Structure formats: structure tokens, C-alpha cells
Amino acid sequence: xxxERIRKVxxxxxxLPVEAAGLPDDANLYSAGMTSHASVxxxxxxxxxxxxxxxxxxxxxxxxxSIDSISAALTTLGVE
Amino acid sequence: xxxxxxxxxxxxxxxxxxxxxxEVADVAAALASPRADRYLELxxxxxxxxxxxxxxxxxxxxxLAARFAAKEAAWKALGDAAMQLGxxxxxxxxxxxxxxxxxxxxxxxxxxxxxGIRRFAVSLTHEPAYAAAVxxxxx
Numbered sequence: 001x002x003x004e005r006i007r008k009v010x011x012x013x014x015x016l017p018v019e020a021a022g023l024p025d026d027a028n029l030y031s032a033g034m035t036s037h038a039s040v041x042x043x044x045x046x047x048x049x050x051x052x053x054x055x056x057x058x059x060x061x062x063x064x065x066s067i068d069s070i071s072a073a074l075t076t077l078g079v080e
Numbered sequence: 081x082x083x084x085x086x087x088x089x090x091x092x093x094x095x096x097x098x099x100x101x102x103e104v105a106d107v108a109a110a111l112a113s114p115r116a117d118r119y120l121e122l123x124x125x126x127x128x129x130x131x132x133x134x135x136x137x138x139x140x141x142x143x144l145a146a147r148f149a150a151k152e153a154a155w156k157a158l159g160d161a162a163m164q165l166g167x168x169x170x171x172x173x174x175x176x177x178x179x180x181x182x183x184x185x186x187x188x189x190x191x192x193x194x195x196g197i198r199r200f201a202v203s204l205t206h207e208p209a210y211a212a213a214v215x216x217x218x219x
């Protein structure tokens with residue numbers, strides 16, 4: 001369920017040239033075409049979707065490089 | 081602008097280079113969103129926001145986009161290690177005559193030091209639709 005919501009956010013805000021639904025969980029989103037600026041929009045949309053706030057130390061580019069890494073970051077924030 | 085960069089590179093050995101292009105519309109959309117304050121706070125320093133302010137109190141999306149491009153270009157110049165950095169790790173500051181330079185956070189400075197980088201040359205440009213930056217890292 002969490003991964004599906006992440007994919008929905010990526011489809012809306014990631015500006016990916018490929019379907020977010022078809023991306024493997026470990027696919028590198030930057031390699032898939034997500035721009036650095038789009039990753040900011042994804043981060044903001046994730047905060048909205050999951051009602052969380054990423055602390056400064058988690059705001060690295062690597063935290064948003066794959067569905068797996070986003071899911072792990074959200075888990076750290078208590079999202080199951 | 082380019083001549084100045086070439087002149088600097090003749091004096092110092094380049095060890096990294098980065099370039100980035102940002103659509104101004106993307107930045108404008110973020111500024112128009114309900115999360116605009118959070119966007120500004122997370123990505124840009126107070127000085128960067130001040131440098132991009134318009135006389136009527138708004139923020140110029142094209143100038144912000146150029147600063148975003150500079151951050152990305154600096155990360156590219158730093159290589160893979162920069163994946164561990166955040167958006168506030170690289171800041172564009174203006175010199176006395178308006179010339180841009182980069183100020184790095186402590187983690188970014190440590191990465192630069194480990195690569196033997198002592199200085200960065202940065203050049204920014206923007207048009208209504210796009211903003212771009214080039215960063216050259218030298219010893």
C-alpha cells in the first residue's frame with residue numbers, strides 16, 4: 001500500500017518519461033529521468049501524502065533515488 | 081563570462097566540472113504551490129532568497145532556477161559522493177560586484193577537500209524559459 005502511494009506521487013510529481021507503475025522498486029529514479037528539481041516536488045508531495053516532515057539529515061538526493069529508498073525513509077518516520 | 085572561466089582554468093588544474101539546466105516554469109510552479117514556503121526554506125538559503133527578491137517583494141523564479149542549477153552543477157562536479165548532500169549544501173553567494181561564487185556546507189566542504197578541490201568557478205545564466213549554470217572545480 002505504501003509503495004502504491006509512493007508510485008502515485010511519482011506519477012504526479014516526478015515528471016518521469018516512463019510509467020511510475022512499471023518501475024522496479026530498486027530502479028534509480030534519476031537514471032529513469034527524474035530531474036533534481038522534480039525530486040524536490042516529489043519530496044514535498046510525499047510530506048503532504050503521508051503527513052510527515054523530512055528532517056534536514058534525510059534531505060539528501062540519495063534518499064529519493066528509488067522507491068525502495070523513499071519507502072525506507074518513510075519507515076524511519078513511522079509510516080508503515 | 082566564458083573568457084573569465086578559461087583564464088581561471090589556465091591558472092588552476094580543473095578536477096571536476098558540472099552543468100545543469102532548469103526549466104523556470106518548474107520553479108514558478110513550486111512557488112505558486114501551497115507548499116511554497118517549505119520549498120523555499122528547504123532548498124535556498126536566506127541570502128539566496130534575498131538575492132532573488134524583486135522590488136515588489138516577490139521572488140524571481142528565473143534567478144532561483146539559476147541557483148538551483150548551480151547546486152546541481154556543483155554536485156556533478158563533486159561526483160558520486162554528492163548523492164549524500166542536501167539542497168542547502170551548496171549556496172550561491174554574490175561578491176561585492178555581484179559576481180557569483182559558491183559557499184559549501186561542512187559536509188560538502190569535506191567531500192571537496194577529500195577530492196583535493198580548493199576552489200570553484202561558477203557561471204549562471206537565465207532566460208524567461210530556462211536557467212543554467214556551469215561549475216568548474218579546481219585544485
